[in-house]
Amino acid sequence: xxxxxxxxxxxxxxxxxxxxxxxxxxxxxxxxxxxxxxxxxxxxxxxxxxxxxxxxxxxxxxxxxxxxxxxxxxxxxxxxxxxxxxxxxxxxxxxxxxxxxxxxxxxxxxxxxxxxxxxxxxxxxxxxxxxxxxxxxxxxxxxxxxxxxxxxxxxxxxxxxxxxxxxxxxxxxxxxxxxxxxxxxxxxxxxxxxxxxxxxxxxxxxxxxxxxxxxxxxxxxxxxxxxxxxxxxxxxxxxxxxxxxxxxxxxxxxxxxxxxxxxxxxxxxxxxxxxxxxxxxxxxxxxxxxxxxxxxxxxxxxxxxxxxxxxxxxxxxxxxxxxxxxxxxxxxxxxxxxxxxxxxxxxxxxxxxxxxxxxxxxxxxxxxxxxxxxxxxxxxxxxxxxxxxxxxxxxxxxxxxxxxxxxxxxxxxxxxxxxxxxxxxxxxxxxxxxxxxxxxxxxxxxxxxxxxxxxxxxxxxxxxxxxxxxxxxxxxxxxxxxxxxxxxxxxxxxxxxxxxxxxxxxxxxxxxxxxxxxxxxxxxxxxxxxxxxxxxxxxxxxxxxxxxxxxxxxxxxxxxxxxxxxxxxxxxxxxxxxxxxxxxxxxxxxxxxxxxxxxxxxxxxxxxxxxxxxxxxxxxxxxx
Amino acid sequence: xxxxxxxxxxxxxxxxxxxxxxxxxxxxxxxxxxxxxxxxxxxxxxxxxxxxxxxxxxxxxxxxxxxxxxxxxxxxxxx
Numbered sequence: 001x002x003x004x005x006x007x008x009x010x011x012x013x014x015x016x017x018x019x020x021x022x023x024x025x026x027x028x029x030x031x032x033x034x035x036x037x038x039x040x041x042x043x044x045x046x047x048x049x050x051x052x053x054x055x056x057x058x059x060x061x062x063x064x065x066x067x068x069x070x071x072x073x074x075x076x077x078x079x080x081x082x083x084x085x086x087x088x089x090x091x092x093x094x095x096x097x098x099x100x101x102x103x104x105x106x107x108x109x110x111x112x113x114x115x116x117x118x119x120x121x122x123x124x125x126x127x128x129x130x131x132x133x134x135x136x137x138x139x140x141x142x143x144x145x146x147x148x149x150x151x152x153x154x155x156x157x158x159x160x161x162x163x164x165x166x167x168x169x170x171x172x173x174x175x176x177x178x179x180x181x182x183x184x185x186x187x188x189x190x191x192x193x194x195x196x197x198x199x200x201x202x203x204x205x206x207x208x209x210x211x212x213x214x215x216x217x218x219x220x221x222x223x224x225x226x227x228x229x230x231x232x233x234x235x236x237x238x239x240x241x242x243x244x245x246x247x248x249x250x251x252x253x254x255x256x257x258x259x260x261x262x263x264x265x266x267x268x269x270x271x272x273x274x275x276x277x278x279x280x281x282x283x284x285x286x287x288x289x290x291x292x293x294x295x296x297x298x299x300x301x302x303x304x305x306x307x308x309x310x311x312x313x314x315x316x317x318x319x320x321x322x323x324x325x326x327x328x329x330x331x332x333x334x335x336x337x338x339x340x341x342x343x344x345x346x347x348x349x350x351x352x353x354x355x356x357x358x359x360x361x362x363x364x365x366x367x368x369x370x371x372x373x374x375x376x377x378x379x380x381x382x383x384x385x386x387x388x389x390x391x392x393x394x395x396x397x398x399x400x401x402x403x404x405x406x407x408x409x410x411x412x413x414x415x416x417x418x419x420x421x422x423x424x425x426x427x428x429x430x431x432x433x434x435x436x437x438x439x440x441x442x443x444x445x446x447x448x449x450x451x452x453x454x455x456x457x458x459x460x461x462x463x464x465x466x467x468x469x470x471x472x473x474x475x476x477x478x479x480x481x482x483x484x485x486x487x488x489x490x491x492x493x494x495x496x497x498x499x500x501x502x503x504x505x506x507x508x509x510x511x512x513x514x515x516x517x518x519x520x521x522x523x524x525x526x527x528x529x530x531x532x533x534x535x536x537x538x539x540x541x542x543x544x545x546x547x548x549x550x551x552x553x554x555x556x557x558x559x560x561x562x563x564x565x566x567x568x569x570x571x572x573x574x575x576x577x578x579x580x581x582x583x584x585x586x587x588x589x590x591x592x593x594x595x596x597x598x599x600x601x602x603x604x605x606x607x608x609x610x611x612x613x614x615x616x617x618x619x620x621x622x623x624x
Numbered sequence: 625x626x627x628x629x630x631x632x633x634x635x636x637x638x639x640x641x642x643x644x645x646x647x648x649x650x651x652x653x654x655x656x657x658x659x660x661x662x663x664x665x666x667x668x669x670x671x672x673x674x675x676x677x678x679x680x681x682x683x684x685x686x687x688x689x690x691x692x693x694x695x696x697x698x699x700x701x702x703x
Contacts (some may be wrong), residue, residue, distance in 0.1 A: 230690070231690075262637050265638035268645060270690045524651075
């Protein structure tokens with residue numbers, strides 16, 4: 001392939017046959033879907049067999065890195081995967097900061113990996129430039145995530161990148177994740193279980209092929225432009241010092257500084273949002289824990305745990321098993337309710353379920369990861385519990401979207417009460433309740449409306465469409481936002497960033513804008529990319545994700561319905577006015593979102609016109 | 625080309641490899657950490673910084689470090 005930025009190859013691994021081959025990356029796919037996330041969606045669409053069970057051998061795992069990954073543009077290190085996820089049953093993206101894995105995959109000479117089948121016994125995939133092999137993972141099976149990474153690093157010089165699962169993934173816990181370099185998470189929704197179902201413990205990659213850009217002069221100019229902006233950013237040092245703690249005031253900075261050991265960055269990142277902490281006194285003195293954010297390590301405090309050292313210890317255990325903490329806590333709260341209501345007998349619920357108790361939560365994390373006792377049921381997530389305990393349990397369930405517990409909103413871990421794009425996005429992202437794709441200026445609550453037009457332009461909203469996303473009063477003053485329509489643009493912006501390989505976290509994407517992305521993409525790849533084309537290719541990718549889910553049976557009334565627990569006194573409020581949000585208003589936002597995509601406002605199915613404009617006509621609109 | 629004294633402060637390094645990327649792009653015409661004249665060592669959660677014998681102390685790595693792990697001062701031999 002003559003394009004810059006791309007390595008030009010897809011690694012195809014059939015675990016059942018033990019066969020490995022390398023295929024050229026179809027250049028037309030790269031041109032039509034940008035790369036990274038967009039191209040990962042395309043490759044998955046081509047390979048997902050309709051109706052396949054997420055944990056069956058035929059469900060493919062597709063991984064990919066965008067064309068900017070491996071360059072030194074800021075935070076161009078993202079790794080994406082697309083597969084059918086067992087928690088939601090939908091085809092979903094998962095994305096993580098690539099740490100060194102993304103850069104090494106590109107340097108080894110691959111843009112994507114496609115993995116199908118099921119190995120007869122546990123294996124790991126080793127990629128060293130052109131040398132690719134499946135290795136016996138007997139000595140790794142049963143190890144936690146960190147131990148697995150360290151065992152693989154012991155034999156290989158870092159910065160070899162590792163993607164690994166813990167015992168939760170091995171035992172197909174439906175809310176297990178995979179971890180990159182033991183510090184970044186991939187796959188709320190059960191990506192870890194998909195790896196486990198294939199007997200694939202890990203992927204380790206290193207390479208020395210290098211990444212070239214097509215237009216060195218143009219690239220240098222863009223690079224200078226964005227780094228000048230970063231260096232001039234007045235809060236850069238503060239972000240580097242405290243990371244996401246800056247956005248989450250529920251964590252006391254003094255408490256954070258007591259345990260802070262250091263910050264770790266993904267390749268090329270100027271912020272370094274990954275945290276390493278060390279407990280310096282008490283029972284767990286000497287415990288070092290890594291996390292994609294210190295916020296995660298303190299999350300048990302939200303559930304009533306008092307001692308931050310115990311909170312860190314618990315999250316370190318969940319990360320070792322490879323379990324999604326949000327789903328874990330949601331599920332344990334549900335199980336506690338079922339005990340209180342007599343649906344689960346006290347004998348089944350041993351030890352007593354107490355969300356504020358380290359010993360209780362540690363024990364339950366272990367039972368779930370190993371599928372012991374009631375842990376066997378809990379390991380299948382909310383769906384498993386509802387199947388086991390029936391309609392009465394459903395009446396007692398917390399808010400659920402696509403069978404998973406949203407982690408932002410009333411009754412959730414992040415009790416945000418304003419209904420912006422991230423909150424609505426938990427219903428409208430095909431992968432299930434996740435806020436990652438839905439960031440917009442509503443990310444920070446109560447931003448003054450005056451900042452929105454500037455930020456919308458930065459996200460690539462065409463000038464003539466900006467006004468349509470805003471509400472003005474009789475005097476012409478800004479008075480509201482059309483959150484549903486705005487979410488459509490958030491999803492496009494996310495797809496642009498993800499397809500190029502750039503981190504979507506607000507602290508990073510603030511330095512980018514859509515016009516810059518178009519120019520950077522063109523300079524790196526050599527593919528002519530006017531801004532309108534960039535938008536269209538991103539739209540094509542997100543729409544294709546919609547299409548593959550419709551083909552797999554996604555239905556608005558079941559999969560994109562709003563949890564009733566979100567509405568009522570003290571629950572979600574309208575983003576700008578702060579008034580109580582009604583279900584009708586939220587439903588109207590969903591219709592607005594569909595309309596903004598030119599999808600049917602009732603069913604959410606893309607119109608023929610929308611598909612034709614993207615060259616996607618003729619694709620199946622429903623299951624065969 | 626001026627040569628600088630470059631001081632490494634390992635404790636400030638976050639492993640972002642921006643120094644290796646910039647160095648390899650300048651001297652190898654491709655982003656390739658394995659060919660950089662500065663190397664970041666990974667030791668558990670800590671990092672170390674060293675320079676290869678090919679380093680010409682041009683200071684590009686320090687210019688690209690945003691974490692204060694590399695400091696370029698008066699002209700001189702590699703630090």
